[in-house]
Amino acid sequence: MIELDEIDRALLRALARDATQSASALGRRFGLSQPATWRRIRRLEEGGAISGRRLRLNAEALGFGVTVFLGIKLATRGRVSLEDFERAVSAIPEVQTVEHVLGLFDYRLRVVARDLPDFERVLRRRIMTLPGAGEVEANVLLSEERLPGPL
Amino acid sequence: MLDDLDRRILRYWQAEPSLSPGELAERCNITSGKAARRIARLQDQGIVQGSGVVIDWAALGYALEVSLRVTLDKTQANAFDIFMAAARQVPEVIELQTFLGRVDLRLSIIARDMGHYQQIYRSRILTLPHIAEIEALMHVARIKTQEGLPL
Numbered sequence: 027m028i029e030l031d032e033i034d035r036a037l038l039r040a041l042a043r044d045a046t047q048s049a050s051a052l053g054r055r056f057g058l059s060q061p062a063t064w065r066r067i068r069r070l071e072e073g074g075a076i077s078g079r080r081l082r083l084n085a086e087a088l089g090f091g092v093t094v095f096l097g098i099k100l101a102t103r104g105r106v107s108l109e110d111f112e113r114a115v116s117a118i119p120e121v122q123t124v125e126h127v128l129g130l131f132d133y134r135l136r137v138v139a140r141d142l143p144d145f146e147r148v149l150r151r152r153i154m155t156l157p158g159a160g161e162v163e164a165n166v167l168l169s170e171e172r173l174p175g176p177l
Numbered sequence: 178m179l180d181d182l183d184r185r186i187l188r189y190w191q192a193e194p195s196l197s198p199g200e201l202a203e204r205c206n207i208t209s210g211k212a213a214r215r216i217a218r219l220q221d222q223g224i225v226q227g228s229g230v231v232i233d234w235a236a237l238g239y240a241l242e243v244s245l246r247v248t249l250d251k252t253q254a255n256a257f258d259i260f261m262a263a264a265r266q267v268p269e270v271i272e273l274q275t276f277l278g279r280v281d282l283r284l285s286i287i288a289r290d291m292g293h294y295q296q297i298y299r300s301r302i303l304t305l306p307h308i309a310e311i312e313a314l315m316h317v318a319r320i321k322t323q324e325g326l327p328l
Contacts, residue, residue, distance in 0.1 A: 027238045041230040074236035079194035082226040090326055112320045119327035124320035165278030176268040
């Protein structure tokens, strides 16, 4: 586990908003030299606090008007291997994220589609036919906010 | 509208968001001038909204992530707005989504351990206004996390 001080937290907050800011611009903002800022960012990356970058795309402008979260229960637990299910579900291009969860469902999927008929096609042809897929619950995403978290 | 080259640029870029415009030009086999113009246009049109680093909360000591699926008491006017404004004030809430479906909202919350989760749940979550029902899903593993669009 990596320990953070106040400046590390401020750097993480700033980079989560905009990862393209240079070390010198960030340094000026937080009263650090460019090399000192660069060293801190390297440490955050190497310590695993920063796991990568995400490009924020406007899905709607790209023709993907519908995002649906699916809760999936496996029907024949024990008979279908989790690995087979996970491999098959991860290979579907419209499936953006797959999370293994405990509770009401076994898996939680984020699925993107052009519109509702397109979503229905993905659901019927690709999701319902997955090995072991049982009960499915769908919730259509209306709005989404990512918050900075406890930094 | 977008042509094949725009899509090619976006495909490479979303797969590796830290690529520079020069590197993107190289992947797409075009001049860096042409890549720069296309990138600028994608940004001007609001298709590319920016990029941010992804924080690995587990590396910062937040070992647990829980999805709370919330149903609200909709007899109360403005229940959504009031609930959401209050939920934004809880630092451990990192995502806030609203849905059309069986559940109204979902909160993603992170915690250091079970004791910490219990404390947040009792003191900050159950006290949020207008909750009719809550279900929890505990994250076990992330199988697919790219969140790329199938361009």
